[in-house]
Amino acid sequence: MAKSYYNVIETLVSIFAVDKGTIKILLKRKKREPYRNYWIIPGHVLSNEETLETSVKKTMENINPVNVPYIYETKSFSSLDRDPVERIIATNFNAIVVKELVNDYEMEWFDIYSLPKMAYDHEQIIESNIKELKSRILHNDDNILLKFFPHDFTLTELQSFFEFVLNKKIDRRNFRKKIFNDNIVSHTGEKIKTAGRPGELFVFNKGGYFNE
Amino acid sequence: MAKSYYNVIETLVSIFAVDKGTIKILLKRKKREPYRNYWIIPGHVLSNEETLETSVKKTMENINPVNVPYIYETKSFSSLDRDPVERIIATNFNAIVVKELVNDYEMEWFDIYSLPKMAYDHEQIIESNIKELKSRILHNDDNILLKFFPHDFTLTELQSFFEFVLNKKIDRRNFRKKIFNDNIVSHTGEKIKTAGRPGELFVFNKGGYFNE
DNA sequence: ACAAAAGTGTTGCTGTTACACCCATGG
DNA sequence: CCATGGGTGTAACAGCAACACTTTTGT
Numbered sequence: 001m002a003k004s005y006y007n008v009i010e011t012l013v014s015i016f017a018v019d020k021g022t023i024k025i026l027l028k029r030k031k032r033e034p035y036r037n038y039w040i041i042p043g044h045v046l047s048n049e050e051t052l053e054t055s056v057k058k059t060m061e062n063i064n065p066v067n068v069p070y071i072y073e074t075k076s077f078s079s080l081d082r083d084p085v086e087r088i089i090a091t092n093f094n095a096i097v098v099k100e101l102v103n104d105y106e107m108e109w110f111d112i113y114s115l116p117k118m119a120y121d122h123e124q125i126i127e128s129n130i131k132e133l134k135s136r137i138l139h140n141d142d143n144i145l146l147k148f149f150p151h152d153f154t155l156t157e158l159q160s161f162f163e164f165v166l167n168k169k170i171d172r173r174n175f176r177k178k179i180f181n182d183n184i185v186s187h188t189g190e191k192i193k194t195a196g197r198p199g200e201l202f203v204f205n206k207g208g209y210f211n212e
Numbered sequence: 213m214a215k216s217y218y219n220v221i222e223t224l225v226s227i228f229a230v231d232k233g234t235i236k237i238l239l240k241r242k243k244r245e246p247y248r249n250y251w252i253i254p255g256h257v258l259s260n261e262e263t264l265e266t267s268v269k270k271t272m273e274n275i276n277p278v279n280v281p282y283i284y285e286t287k288s289f290s291s292l293d294r295d296p297v298e299r300i301i302a303t304n305f306n307a308i309v310v311k312e313l314v315n316d317y318e319m320e321w322f323d324i325y326s327l328p329k330m331a332y333d334h335e336q337i338i339e340s341n342i343k344e345l346k347s348r349i350l351h352n353d354d355n356i357l358l359k360f361f362p363h364d365f366t367l368t369e370l371q372s373f374f375e376f377v378l379n380k381k382i383d384r385r386n387f388r389k390k391i392f393n394d395n396i397v398s399h400t401g402e403k404i405k406t407a408g409r410p411g412e413l414f415v416f417n418k419g420g421y422f423n424e
Numbered sequence: 425a426c427a428a429a430a431g432t433g434t435t436g437c438t439g440t441t442a443c444a445c446c447c448a449t450g451g
Numbered sequence: 452c453c454a455t456g457g458g459t460g461t462a463a464c465a466g467c468a469a470c471a472c473t474t475t476t477g478t
Contacts, residue, residue, distance in 0.1 A: 003259055003260065003261050004259065004260050005220055005257050005258070005259055005260070006218035006219065006220060006260065007218065007219055007220075007221050007258060007260050008217055008218060008219075009219050009221065009301065045217050046217070046219060046290075047215055047216065047217055048215065048216050048217070048218065048219050048299055049215050049292070050292075051290040051291055051292065052288055052290040052301070053290070073287050073288060075285055076264055076285060076288065076303055078263040078264040078265070079263055080261070080262075080263065087260055089221065089264070091288055091303075135351075135353075139351070141347075154457085155457090155458095156456080156457070171441075171442070171443080172457085172458085172459095173442095173443085173458085173459070173460080174440070174441065174442080176458080176459085177439095177440090177460095178439085178440085181439080193449085193450090194449090194455080194456060194457080195449090195450080195454080195455050195456060196447095196448075196449065196450085196454075196455035196456030196457065197447065197448040197449055197455080197456055197457045197458075198448070198449065198456090198457080199456080199457060199458090200457085200458085366430085367430090367431095368429080368430075383468075383469070383470085384430085384431085384432095385431085385432070385433080385469095385470085386467070386468065386469080388431080388432085389433095389466095389467090390466085390467080393466080405476085405477090406428080406429060406430080406476085407427085407428050407429065407476090407477080408427075408428035408429030408430065408475075408476065408477080409428075409429055409430045409431075409474065409475035409476050409477095410429090410430080410475070410476065411429080411430060411431090412430080412431085425478105426477105426478090427476105427477090427478085428475100428476085428477090428478105429474105429475090429476090430473100430474075430475075430476095431472105431473080431474070431475090432471105432472090432473080432474095433470105433471105433472105434469105434470090435468100435469090435470090436467105436468090436469085437466105437467080437468080437469100438465100438466085438467075438468095439464100439465085439466080439467090440463105440464080440465075440466090441462100441463085441464075441465090442461105442462090442463085442464100443460105443461095443462100444459105444460105445458105445459090445460105446457105446458085446459080447456105447457075447458070447459095448455100448456095448457075448458095449454105449455085449456095449457100450453105450454090450455090451452105451453090451454090451455105
């Protein structure tokens with residue numbers, strides 16, 4: 001192909017959600033060659049009549065059920081040979097949603113620590129996304145915790161989530177003390193049934209941050 | 213123009229450097245219409261034979277003198293009307309360099325808090341970059357302090373830098389205590405002449421981080 | 425000797441860690 | 452009554468904030 005200043009761009013949307021204190025990612029199975037039956041991050045090729053943001057929105061809308069997501073751009077991937085067929089530049093976005101059953105047989109939620117066989121460079125892209133995501137969670141940048149937990153939750157769930165992100169155990173009393181001290185959650189008054197004593201339910205205060 | 217899946221992409225490189233405890237950005241004056249004599253972030257249009265990274269490298273190499281820079285991608289800007297002439301998607305990279313005199317009459321260093329008249333959406337792009345940059349500095353992500361200060365410096369300089377970033381005064385004793393405690397700098401044994409008592413010079417320890 | 429900037433310690437406060445027992449519910 | 456998971460307090464320690472005087476150099 002001759003040198004040109006026109007390029008093909010695709011947006012990829014890495015969709016994350018909490019599931020029982022772990023983080024899952026929503027992936028799509030490839031139906032056709034190349035990489036048939038390998039998994040990919042969902043996305044679309046960008047036309048010259050849309051913005052990156054509208055393209056991402058299109059991807060989200062194609063996945064049902066949709067819930068209002070939080071989305072931000074992470075990085076672009078532009079190696080000349082990342083696609084064996086043609087040169088495509090990928091720009092990745094991370095989306096945080098509430099996990100729901102997906103009624104598309106070609107899509108599935110995976111634990112971010114045990115991904116299936118990924119096509120192209122999508123495994124590296126996800127690795128890079130996870131790193132960025134964790135740092136954003138630990139700083140609670142942009143109030144991202146609220147995006148993961150827009151609904152009510154127990155402190156045990158939240159603690160598992162942090163243990164998952166930090167990959168280490170946290171002392172329960174200290175964790176609760178910190179959460180209460182930082183004033184980022186409120187009681188709902190409700191309780192949730194579990195195998196033992198019912199847990200109190202909390203919600204995040206809007207505008208509550210860990211730092212500052 | 214008809215709908216197509218080909219797009220024009222430009223890389224922009226926002227080049228930052230410390231200057232006496234402040235942060236400056238290197239901008240280029242536009243010689244031609246549109247936006248003649250307005251200022252822009254330097255960059256290049258991407259061909260289909262290069263990656264985003266090689267395009268950025270080309271931009272850096274056109275600016276003399278070059279010193280080995282630290283570069284990372286921030287965000288892309290893709291509004292349909294951001295360029296009045298044609299549809300161009302901009303992907304921004306931030307570069308941290310050591311400030312030197314630039315022997316190009318069309319380029320100049322500006323304090324990031326007092327930018328000149330900017331062309332296109334470049335003022336918003338810089339605003340977004342500055343926000344990202346500050347957060348990276350405060351977390352010392354990727355050891356970015358070392359990129360700003362690869363040479364030796366006095367603690368007074370470093371403190372001014374933090375005061376500039378935080379936009380508030382810091383107590384000198386507490387600042388020095390923290391820096392020493394965190395073990396991120398070493399004495400060089402050298403001193404620098406100032407208007408008063410000479411200051412001791414320090415360098416960053418490689419691999420020294422504020423957190424973790 | 426004075427002007428200019430660099431260097432230095434102590435105290436109180438606040439947040440973090442380490443640690444073990446009782447409580448509420450369902451079966 | 453037992454299994455399961457939820458909820459709670461205290462003491463030692465570490466990091467952070469507030470605060471003013473002395474030292475080194477050039478003129």
